[in-house]
Amino acid sequence: MDRNIEYIRSLIKENPDTLKLRKQEEENYIPIIRPEVMQFISVMIKIADIKKILEIGTAEGYSSICFCRAIGKDADITTIESEEQRVNTARKNIESFNLDKNVTVIHDDAVKALSYMTGHNVFDMIFLDGPKTHYLEMLPDCIRLLKEGGILLADNVLYFGMTSGEKEIPKKKRTSAYHLRDFLEAVSSSYELDTSIINFEDGLVISVKKGTK
Numbered sequence: 001m002d003r004n005i006e007y008i009r010s011l012i013k014e015n016p017d018t019l020k021l022r023k024q025e026e027e028n029y030i031p032i033i034r035p036e037v038m039q040f041i042s043v044m045i046k047i048a049d050i051k052k053i054l055e056i057g058t059a060e061g062y063s064s065i066c067f068c069r070a071i072g073k074d075a076d077i078t079t080i081e082s083e084e085q086r087v088n089t090a091r092k093n094i095e096s097f098n099l100d101k102n103v104t105v106i107h108d109d110a111v112k113a114l115s116y117m118t119g120h121n122v123f124d125m126i127f128l129d130g131p132k133t134h135y136l137e138m139l140p141d142c143i144r145l146l147k148e149g150g151i152l153l154a155d156n157v158l159y160f161g162m163t164s165g166e167k168e169i170p171k172k173k174r175t176s177a178y179h180l181r182d183f184l185e186a187v188s189s190s191y192e193l194d195t196s197i198i199n200f201e202d203g204l205v206i207s208v209k210k211g212t213k
């Protein structure tokens with residue numbers, strides 16, 4: 001791990017209960033958001049007064065629980081996960097934190113689920129943390145579902161240096177790396193978004209949906 005990241009991570013004072021869940025997830029090799037990225041998003045949630053979040057990629061509910069912690073009692077999270085066992089564990093974890101009224105876990109493929117979520121301007125924030133090969137495909141629905149001034153985040157977009165070509169791309173990772181390039185091109189050139197790609201940890205996209213006023 002990069003020395004600066006290691007140092008930053010050592011300064012994060014996570015709640016003992018979410019820390020316990022994090023350790024459990026790490027021991028079980030469940031891929032969850034990194035502490036410094038979670039801390040960054042938690043601060044952003046407070047700055048932008050975010051309450052209503054759509055998350056793509058629940059895993060076992062760790063990030064949804066942390067979003068609730070950052071928002072407080074008005075948290076309203078919808079999160080989508082395709083793996084049944086993870087959905088079941090996520091629901092149990094969320095219940096054990098007494099957050100089942102704040103978090104709805106949808107068991108479905110995210111591309112499909114997004115297409116049947118009707119309406120416009122619904123969410124304050126959308127967090128893409130699921131299937132990298134489908135970020136581009138999901139982008140129009142994400143933009144539709146995001147409020148004006150709302151924030152779109154996508155994690156791990158630099159894909160360990162493979163997206164930029166800094167690292168050689170093994171054959172089996174090419175599809176994801178090439179899709180991420182197309183996604184980054186699209187968010188950077190969208191007339192509906194202002195986007196910053198942050199070279200932080202494994203790369204984080206932050207876009208804000210432009211208003212019509």
Ligand SMILES: C[S@@+](CC[C@H](N)C(=O)[O-])C[C@H]1O[C@@H](n2cnc3c(N)ncnc32)[C@H](O)[C@@H]1O
Nearest residue numbers: 032033057058059062063081082109110130131
């Ligand atoms: C990186 S993990 C999410 C971690 C979680 N956000 C956290 O930090 O606790 C990505 C998750 O996306 C799920 N996933 C992958 N493809 C999906 C799809 N097409 N639809 C919904 N979920 C998907 C995976 O099963 C996995 O649990």
